[in-house]
Amino acid sequence: MATHTMPCPLPGTFYRRSAPDQPPFKEVDDMVAVGDTVGLVEVMKTFTPVTADVAGKIAAFHVENEDAVMAGQPLVDIET
Amino acid sequence: MSLKKILVANRGEIAVRIIRAAHDLGIKVVQVYSKADADMLAVRLADEAVEIGPAQAAKSYLNAEAVLRAARESGADAVHPGYGFLSENASFAAAVEEAGLVFIGPTADTIRTMGDKAAAKAAAIAAGVPVVPGSDGVLHDLGAAPALAARIGFPVMIKAAAGGGGRGIRVAQDAAELAALLPQASMEARAAFGDGSLYLERFVGRARHVEVQVLGDGADAVHLYERECSLQRRRQKVWEEAPAVALPEDVRAALCASAVRLAKACRYRGAGTLEYLYDGETGEFFFIEMNTRIQVEHPVTEMITGVDLVREMIRIAGGEKLRFAQRDIASRGHAIEVRINAEDAARDFRPSPGTVGALTVPGGFGVRFDTFLYSGCTVPPFYDSLLGKLIVWDETRDGALARLRRALGELQVEGVSTTATLHAALARNPEVQAGGVHTRWLEGWLETATLHPSSTNGEEAR
Incomplete structure (x- = not known):
């Protein structure tokens, strides 16, 4: 098993859920397919989905909900 | 004090x-x-x-x-x-x-009243300010709709009370169409939203956005004429002018007088703006809402009146009375403001945060650039994309447009993409030049327009 670390594609604010009253898109230990949404990044009031670039199991999130993120910063580990 | x-x-x-x-x-x-x-x-x-x-x-x-x-x-x-x-x-x-x-602004009570749609509308009606004619709440009896629609004036919009975001809306051009659409609209609303309640409102198809600047000291109030902000994308203004080119003189006088009535009625303190829809075909205007703060586009008003609105707000907050009577405020020439946003107009207005490199700011007579940019500054991704506002003034609108084209040609922001390319194209557009736009014009035009990528090197779009 290899661990793949997804970098944040763009700078902004990271959200793990689509709205404050919604459950997170993915939790640790959830399975993901390529293209699954794992979070949102808000850049200048525009929301962009962050999608899994590999299939596997979520091992860890490196940032919390509503954390400020930089482009390239490690976001999530996926075990492939 | x-x-x-x-x-x-x-x-x-x-x-x-x-x-x-x-x-x-x-x-x-x-x-x-x-x-x-x-x-x-x-x-x-x-x-x-x-x-x-x-x-x-x-x-x-x-x-x-x-x-x-x-x-x-x-x-x-x-x-x-x-x-x-x-x-x-x-x-x-x-x-x-x-x-x-x-607090440099109106009282908490004024903010609360004007921030509540129903309360603001009631305050406007009480002050004799026209609002969009409608059924005043839900239509209880579909049988009463034809008479009501005749009083509201066609075309009328049938709206599902439970709808929103443009869903559940039908437009009837005349009584026959209304009779055909009503039962259908009610059924659709029940099916889509579980609630068949409808209301009626006048439909303004080619609405222009006009707004009146007011200044009050808690006792007296004056207007500083109007602005037009019809060029919008996703309900965000991108280009604003003063005065509004489409308004006949008598309509302008009635519009501005109505704004002062409402400002005086609520004993307004500070700078405020009353927003209206203007129907160019009938010459009617309808109050929509009041913004109880300074607005982004306030500089165009400053350019035509010579009044520093932010300074006046501060003086009033410090306890001074209004320093102007209405007769002291004159409108001279024409001003245009364009919003320079950190967005790539050629790529669906994608946000463009980053670090600014070389910066060349336009200048000269009649040109003002309100911005937070300096060479080497950061444009963070966490806030809105407004980098600055390029404001031009000249004796005539044609003169202001020429000056805008010249000033946009001088602006160079390296490191981030900006919407300067969009404005350069708009400033050359015949319909914009003729002043014939409405609030949905820009989005329609953008569907077919070709904008040159990124303005980071100050290149102009055609």
Whole structure:
């Protein structure tokens, strides 16, 4: 098993859920397919989905909900 | 009482604007900032600066507690909220006053009333300001609809009470169409929203957005003429003018007088804007809402009237009476403002945060650039994309358009993409030049327009 670390594609604010009253898109230990949404990044009031670039199991999130993120910063580990 | 130290509870270009007005009056400024804004221009220009939290606005510029603490600890005697953030938050305005400080704006009560759609509409009707004619709530009896529609005036819009975002809306051009559409609309509303309630409202197909600037001291109020902001994308204004080119003189007089009536009726204090829909085909105008703060596009009004609106707000907050009677305020020439946003117009307005490299700012007679940019500054991804506002004035609208084209050609912002390319194309567009636009025009035009990529090197679009 290899661990793949997804970098944040763009700078902004990271959200793990689509709205404050919604459950997170993915939790640790959830399975993901390529293209699954794992979070949102808000850049200048525009929301962009962050999608899994590999299939596997979520091992860890490196940032919390509503954390400020930089482009390239490690976001999530996926075990492939 | 005159103010000695103002806290600016905002960021970006409007913070810079407020600092300049305060300094012109010899007033000191405390600038609050988030961790992401430590090097912003307003921090550099202010006399003191206080960090109030992390980058996210919810934890900094929207954190009323943190802003109030900074105000108390720095010994400020007033708070200027700018626009956005806490500017129309009645509880914040009340908390500022309870802390013994002056809120530079209207009273919390005025903010609360005007922030409530129904209350604002009722206040407008009471002051004799026309509102969009409609059924005044849900239509209880479909049988009464034809007579009501005749009184409202065709075309009428049938709206599902439970709808929203443009869903559940039908437009009837005449009585026959209304009779055919009503039962259908009710059934559709019941099917789609589980509620068949409908209401009727006049449909303004080619609405223009006009708004009137007012200034009040809590007792008296004056208007400073109108602006037109019909060029919008996703309900965001991108280009504003003063005066509104489409208004006949008698309509302008009636519009501005109506705004003063409402401002006086609510004993308005500070700078405010009444927004209206204008139907160019019938010459009718309808009040939509009042913004109880300084607006982004206030400079076009300053350019045609010569009145520094932000400075007047501060003087009024310091206890001064209005320094102008209505007859003292004249409108001269024409002004245009374009919003320079950190967005790539050629790539669906994708946000473009980053670090600014070389910067060339337009200048010369009749040109003003309100911005927070400097060479080497950061444009953080956490806030809105407004980098600055390019404002031009000339004796005529044609002159102002020529000056705008010239000024846009001078603007160069390296490091981030800007919407300058969009404005360069609009300033050359025959329909824009003829003043024949409405609030849905820009989105229609963008569907077919070809904009050149990125303005980072100041290239013009055609």
